[in-house]
Every structure is written in C-alpha cells, then in structure tokens.
Amino acid sequence: MxxxxxxxxxxxxxxxxxxxxxxxxxxxxxxxxxxxxxxxxxxxxxxxxxxxxxxxxxxxxxxxxxxxxxxxxxxxxxxxxxxxxxxxxxxxxxxxxxxxxxxxxxxxxxxxxxxxxxxxxxxxxxxxxxxxxxxxxxxxxxxxxxxxxxxxxxxxxxxxxxxxxxxxxxxxxxxxxxxxxxIPAPKGDTAAPLRALIFDSYFDAYRGVVALVRVVDGHIDKHMKVRLMATGINIEVEEVGVRRPANLPVNSLNTGEVGYLITGLKDPADVKVGDTITLEKGGVHEPLPGYREVKPMVFTGLFPLDGDQYSDLRDALDKMRLNDPALIYEPETSHALGFGFRVGFLGLLHMEVVKERLEREFDLDLLATAPSVEYHVYLTNNEMLAIHSPQDMPDASTIEKIEEPFLTATILIPPDYVGAVMDLSVSRRGTFVTMQYLSTTTVEMKWQIPLSELIMDYFDQLKSRTKGYASLDYEFCGHQPSQLVKLDILLSGKPVDALSFIVHKDKAFDRGRILTEKLKEIIPRQMFEVPIQAAIGGRILSRTNVKALRKDVLAKCYGGDITRKRKLLEKQKAGKKRMKNIGNVEVPQEAFMAILKVDE
Structure with missing residues (x-):
C-alpha cells in the first residue's frame, strides 16, 4: 500500500x-x-x-x-x-x-x-x-x-x-x-528521502532501544542505514514492524504509516523523543518541527534505604529515563540519608508513579524527601543560580532577590463552590485572573498560583472543598519575585538537611510551629530528651521536646538513706547526658512527608 x-x-x-x-x-x-x-x-x-x-x-x-x-x-x-x-x-x-x-x-x-x-x-x-x-x-x-x-x-x-x-x-x-x-489521509512524498518522527521509545532488555515512529516522507526498510538527526548517530535498522498490539515484524514502513523500529542501541539517551530519522547518505538536512525538551517542574530526593542499592537505583533510573524523557536526575548526598539522587518530575502524580515503579519493577526500598521546585536566586554580585534543593540555598546575606515559578491554574467548578475556591486560592498566595460561566452549571476560574503551593496539597484541598466536582489544569507562566526564606529543622541542635525547606516569609512562623508539633508525634522517644527546633538562620522560631524514656532506677531501693537514691539518679542523669552528646536520632520516613501536610 x-x-x-x-x-x-x-x-x-x-x-x-x-x-x-x-x-x-x-x-x-x-x-x-x-x-x-x-x-x-x-x-x-x-x-x-x-x-x-x-x-x-x-x-x-x-x-x-x-x-x-x-x-x-x-x-x-x-x-x-x-x-x-x-x-x-x-x-x-x-x-x-x-x-x-x-x-x-x-x-x-x-x-x-x-x-x-x-x-x-x-x-x-x-x-x-x-x-x-x-x-x-x-x-x-x-x-x-x-x-x-x-x-x-x-x-x-x-x-x-x-x-x-x-x-x-x-x-x-x-x-x-x-x-x-x-479525518484526512496523511500527506507525504513517497519518492522523497526518508523523514520519520520518533514519538515514543522504550527499552527492551534483549533488543536494545525500540523507537515508535511515524513515517512522514519516504520509507524505512529492514537493514537500512539511517541517521538520528539530534544526536548524529548512524545505525542499521535491525527490524521494522507494527503493533497489533503485540509486535508484528514487516519488511518496510511506508509514507504515512506508524510502527516501531529496533535500533540495537544500548544507551537510552541516544534516542531522543521528537527526533527525526533520515537516511545516512542522501538524507534531508531539515529536521521535523515542533518538538522541545520537556522541563521537569517538581524535584525530590530519592535515597535507597539500603546504601548498597545506590548503583541499582542509578541503573533503574537510567532504564526508566528511556521510556520517560521528562525524568532528569543528578547524584545528591545528604548528611542524614547518605547517597541518593535529586530527581525532576512533571508533577506529583508523575513522582508517585515513578517511585512506585522503581520499587515494584526494580525491587528497591526508597525514601523520598519532600518535593521542591526550581528557584532562581539572584546574588549581590549579579550572578543567577537555579536552586532545586533547600541544601543548595546560599547564605542570606549574599542574596539580592529570589524568584519562584508561577502557574496559571484553570479550574472548572459548579457555581456553588466559587467562594470555597477563592478562599483556598487566596490562602495559597494565589492571584485572581478571570472568571466566566461556560454554562449554568459550570464556571471557569483562572488563578496565578506559586508552584510550591500547588505541589503541597492544593489539589487534595480543592477536591475536598468542592466535594470532588472541581477539575484542574495548569500551565507554567514564568518566574516572579517572592519573599522567600529557608526554614531549617534542628534535632538536638543539629540541622537535618533533608527536613529543611523553602517557605514564604509570612508563613514561616506558622509552618515551623505546625511542623515541630507534627515531628514530635512522629519521631520515636529516645533514652534522652530530643529538642525539635524550627529556625531561620540563627533565629529560632519554635521548639518542642520529645520526652525521654525513663527507666525507674529506684525500683530496687526500699526505704533507707536518701543519698543512695540521689547517687543512682545522678548516675542516670550523667549517662543520659553522655548519650545525648553522641546519640543519633532515628528519623522515620513519615517525618519527611510531614512537610507536605503542614497546611492541613
């Protein structure tokens, strides 16, 4: 055909x-x-x-x-x-x-x-x-x-x-x-040199990278020598075929057809989604238009609970990156959690799905830190830094201004819930843009909301306040200046880097107070008292204590001299003091996710 x-x-x-x-x-x-x-x-x-x-x-x-x-x-x-x-x-x-x-x-x-x-x-x-x-x-x-x-x-x-x-x-x-x-038939020149678009790809453990393609001009045959234009790599096509839905090999894919081709490449990064395939010799010079690199919006730290699984996690991320070009990652170290990766996602569902697939398909036990976004920090020496993690935030005295990403959120709701959505959006530092009635039963509202507020629990709150009727869509609309500070959490006077986060100045006190209270419930009691503090720089905003477990050292005493009892109590006190100086506090996974729920 x-x-x-x-x-x-x-x-x-x-x-x-x-x-x-x-x-x-x-x-x-x-x-x-x-x-x-x-x-x-x-x-x-x-x-x-x-x-x-x-x-x-x-x-x-x-x-x-x-x-x-x-x-x-x-x-x-x-x-x-x-x-x-x-x-x-x-x-x-x-x-x-x-x-x-x-x-x-x-x-x-x-x-x-x-x-x-x-x-x-x-x-x-x-x-x-x-x-x-x-x-x-x-x-x-x-x-x-x-x-x-x-x-x-x-x-x-x-x-x-x-x-x-x-x-x-x-x-x-x-x-x-x-x-x-x-629907019109595809346009294309069957006699022209090959041009084909890669619109998806996945990794096959035995065959290497498999690309899903749409042939725009010309045709692709088995054993044809072709070039991937974005990476400049030349390959010989090992197999072409169509999905029905199982793979069915064919001799060639012609103009207008959609199918798969097996490249034999072993490195997922070589096959870019949106790339153009052409002939190695006598191919076209202009790639197909309309593709851009996808940008992640939400960043989180992923750490293996077992330190020996670090290289397994890296291999798993490499394999997932092939099917998921929006996934980006770089190595990260944390004093509290050891070696891991800072991973960029498109949104919270994307993050949950990737984490679940890593644990399920690659048999990994992972701990995820609270998500953050990309901040633009302008320093007094006119330098601009893109910050993905609170640990990378420079000293406050060197910062000129901080910009954070904003989204235009389009919300569709029944008219009864307009007030509830306004309350929620204003409390999340949202700016009202427009409102219009699409019908008697549907209102469309547009808001500009900081991404950092949206990834906390905005969607959950929106659904619960509108009894599940709201639907939400959003698109990135640029970075805007905000009064932001880095809030540190200290356990026993030591900052825990994985618990720190960036917050708006006006919300810092409330967030700090609520989070210290939540952590008090989550962190298990130790043999010594653990103070939990929220601080900005050297200024402590709030503090709670996790009370010490206490062994009754006087149980074996009966009656008799008070000095004997005092001696035992002093000995216990000295032991606890020594333990406090050298003891480490066990921080459970829920503590890192508590940051997400401080607004509830």
Missing amino acids: NTTTHIRNFSIIAHIDHGKSTLADRILELTHTVAERDMVEQVLDSMDIERERGITIKSQAVRVMYDASDGQTYQFNLIDTPGHVDFTYEVSRSLAACEGAILVVDSTQGVEAQTVANALMAMNANLEIIPLINKIDLPAADVDRVRHEIEEGLALPADDAILASGKTGEGIVDLLEAIVKR
Missing part, C-alpha cells in the same frame, strides 16, 4: 477517567485486532500500575484494519494517550504523529479542565477533531448539556458529535465510519 489514501492516523484524547482506554478496547474488539480470548480490560494499558490506578501513563500505538461501508479496507493507526495533567507532554508528542483526534467527553461529567487543555493542543496541531460523547448508557447521561458545553467551552460544532458507549459498544461503528470520512 504505497499510496496514503487508505491510511488514517488518529489519537484519542480526553480528561482523566472519561473512558478513552475502554473505547480503544471496543475498537480493537470490533475490528478483530485482538482475539476474543486475549481480550482484557484496557488492553493498551500494559503496566500493572496503569490497570490498578485505572489511568493511562504511557502513550500506545496500535494498527487496526477496518472494512468500511464503501467496500474499501482502511489502515487505522490508533494512539491511546494519557489524560492526567502531569502527562501532557505525552499527549503533545502523540498528536504530532496524527492527522485527527477523537475528543472523548463523559456524558455525566461534561467538559472538564483537561478536556479544554487537550482540545486546544489538538487545535494548535491543526488536527481534525471528532467530538464523541461517551457513557450514554448511564442513567445520569445528559447529552444536550454536554453538547452545549462542547460548543460554548471549546467552540467546536457538536451537532454531529458521535454518541457512544465504550462499555456496551453502542455507536462504535458510527465512530469508525466518521474516522474514514472526516
């Missing part, structure tokens, strides 16, 4: 939990791509953690053959994308490999924040968008309201929106026919 007229490349995009993976299951079932005996729920969610949490984390690409009503057979390349705000970069990569997108909206929930964000991304990529209203089999389905929200909130015509149910399979044939009629 060297013409592209019978190829349709499309993506399924939606807010988290609107049923896109189930919809993909029905498409695979109806087109007999997956045998009935192999059919499981969420076929394309291959990781256990994806099925358990009911979320899609990695983009997936699968080829489907469909016999349309016009008597022709069409090749569909379906790309199932994540819906959570942390994984937006996965969606943007996948959209670059498509000509169309199916925008799935839950008929009971309506348009939510991530629906808006994903629809805008598809519009910016000039894709043909087919709105699909899902879950119409539910009693609470309100199709007319959702149609109105799609037209008002997204400015998309919804008269011809497809009504479907991923669960029962109703409306799926209408969807497949709409894909044939409404």
Whole structure:
C-alpha cells in the first residue's frame, strides 16, 4: 500500500477517567485486532500500575484494519494517550504523529479542565477533531448539556458529535465510519528521502532501544542505514514492524504509516523523543518541527534505604529515563540519608508513579524527601543560580532577590463552590485572573498560583472543598519575585538537611510551629530528651521536646538513706547526658512527608 489514501492516523484524547482506554478496547474488539480470548480490560494499558490506578501513563500505538461501508479496507493507526495533567507532554508528542483526534467527553461529567487543555493542543496541531460523547448508557447521561458545553467551552460544532458507549459498544461503528470520512489521509512524498518522527521509545532488555515512529516522507526498510538527526548517530535498522498490539515484524514502513523500529542501541539517551530519522547518505538536512525538551517542574530526593542499592537505583533510573524523557536526575548526598539522587518530575502524580515503579519493577526500598521546585536566586554580585534543593540555598546575606515559578491554574467548578475556591486560592498566595460561566452549571476560574503551593496539597484541598466536582489544569507562566526564606529543622541542635525547606516569609512562623508539633508525634522517644527546633538562620522560631524514656532506677531501693537514691539518679542523669552528646536520632520516613501536610 504505497499510496496514503487508505491510511488514517488518529489519537484519542480526553480528561482523566472519561473512558478513552475502554473505547480503544471496543475498537480493537470490533475490528478483530485482538482475539476474543486475549481480550482484557484496557488492553493498551500494559503496566500493572496503569490497570490498578485505572489511568493511562504511557502513550500506545496500535494498527487496526477496518472494512468500511464503501467496500474499501482502511489502515487505522490508533494512539491511546494519557489524560492526567502531569502527562501532557505525552499527549503533545502523540498528536504530532496524527492527522485527527477523537475528543472523548463523559456524558455525566461534561467538559472538564483537561478536556479544554487537550482540545486546544489538538487545535494548535491543526488536527481534525471528532467530538464523541461517551457513557450514554448511564442513567445520569445528559447529552444536550454536554453538547452545549462542547460548543460554548471549546467552540467546536457538536451537532454531529458521535454518541457512544465504550462499555456496551453502542455507536462504535458510527465512530469508525466518521474516522474514514472526516479525518484526512496523511500527506507525504513517497519518492522523497526518508523523514520519520520518533514519538515514543522504550527499552527492551534483549533488543536494545525500540523507537515508535511515524513515517512522514519516504520509507524505512529492514537493514537500512539511517541517521538520528539530534544526536548524529548512524545505525542499521535491525527490524521494522507494527503493533497489533503485540509486535508484528514487516519488511518496510511506508509514507504515512506508524510502527516501531529496533535500533540495537544500548544507551537510552541516544534516542531522543521528537527526533527525526533520515537516511545516512542522501538524507534531508531539515529536521521535523515542533518538538522541545520537556522541563521537569517538581524535584525530590530519592535515597535507597539500603546504601548498597545506590548503583541499582542509578541503573533503574537510567532504564526508566528511556521510556520517560521528562525524568532528569543528578547524584545528591545528604548528611542524614547518605547517597541518593535529586530527581525532576512533571508533577506529583508523575513522582508517585515513578517511585512506585522503581520499587515494584526494580525491587528497591526508597525514601523520598519532600518535593521542591526550581528557584532562581539572584546574588549581590549579579550572578543567577537555579536552586532545586533547600541544601543548595546560599547564605542570606549574599542574596539580592529570589524568584519562584508561577502557574496559571484553570479550574472548572459548579457555581456553588466559587467562594470555597477563592478562599483556598487566596490562602495559597494565589492571584485572581478571570472568571466566566461556560454554562449554568459550570464556571471557569483562572488563578496565578506559586508552584510550591500547588505541589503541597492544593489539589487534595480543592477536591475536598468542592466535594470532588472541581477539575484542574495548569500551565507554567514564568518566574516572579517572592519573599522567600529557608526554614531549617534542628534535632538536638543539629540541622537535618533533608527536613529543611523553602517557605514564604509570612508563613514561616506558622509552618515551623505546625511542623515541630507534627515531628514530635512522629519521631520515636529516645533514652534522652530530643529538642525539635524550627529556625531561620540563627533565629529560632519554635521548639518542642520529645520526652525521654525513663527507666525507674529506684525500683530496687526500699526505704533507707536518701543519698543512695540521689547517687543512682545522678548516675542516670550523667549517662543520659553522655548519650545525648553522641546519640543519633532515628528519623522515620513519615517525618519527611510531614512537610507536605503542614497546611492541613
């Protein structure tokens, strides 16, 4: 099939939990791509953690053959994308490999924040968008309201929106026919030199790096010599094939087709997602446009509980980096925790998922410190430092100003909860931007909020104060100056570097007081008294004590002389004093996460 007229490349995009993976299951079932005996729920969610949490984390690409009503057979390349705000970069990569997108909206929930964000991304990529209203089999389905929200909130015509149910399979044939009629065939020159886009990659322990590609011009054959343009590496293609959803080798991938190629490279960093593949000799000079390096937003320290696992952790991070180009890390040492890594993530869910995968897939026991963000610190000598960790904060006397990252948060809520969201956002140093009614039941609010406040517990609080109705999307809007200070926590007079954090000056006293109280409950009692102090520089803001465990040394005395008792008590006191000078305090994992919950 060297013409592209019978190829349709499309993506399924939606807010988290609107049923896109189930919809993909029905498409695979109806087109007999997956045998009935192999059919499981969420076929394309291959990781256990994806099925358990009911979320899609990695983009997936699968080829489907469909016999349309016009008597022709069409090749569909379906790309199932994540819906959570942390994984937006996965969606943007996948959209670059498509000509169309199916925008799935839950008929009971309506348009939510991530629906808006994903629809805008598809519009910016000039894709043909087919709105699909899902879950119409539910009693609470309100199709007319959702149609109105799609037209008002997204400015998309919804008269011809497809009504479907991923669960029962109703409306799926209408969807497949709409894909044939409404999504354009890929454009591309079959006779031109090879240009192919890498939109994802993963690591195979036996075959090396496997790249998922979309051929834009020309074709890729087995044993062809090609060049990766971003890294300048030349390779011989070991195998090309398509996913159905298992890998199926083919002789070549032609213009407009989507498939995989096995590079044989052993270093994950050599294959950059968004890179262009061309011929080693006689290839193109201009790479494909539109890709940028993804920037992590949240940083945390990951330390192995067993110091011997440090090299295992490094190998595990190397392997995960291949599937997850947004993951960055560098070695870090802590006096309290030993050797580990400072790891950058896209957001809190991304952090949880990566930590859980490291522990589960690589059998590591990890301790994570409280997350922080990237601060820009301007020194009095006009130098600018990018600080990811409170330990790196320079002396306060050398600092001219500190800037922190701000986000524009878009929040969609029912009108009853406007006051609750205003209270929450103002308490998190938010600045109100705009508010508009998308319909009688939905209000869109925009706020500028510091990222450091958002990663604490903003989303949890937002959900609980709006009884779960709020949906949130955010985008980075730059660094702004703030009055920030470094708050140290001292145990027995010694600062614990892993417990220190950066906080706004106005909140330092309250945060310090609450945290010392929390740590008092968490840190186990020792044989000696442990003072817990919160300090800025040399100034102590608050203090509590963990009382000492006390052995009754007078139990064996009865009656008799007071000097005997006093001698035993003095001896105990001297022993405790000596122990206090040399004793170390055991700090449990919960202490590091207590920093996150100081606002509750």
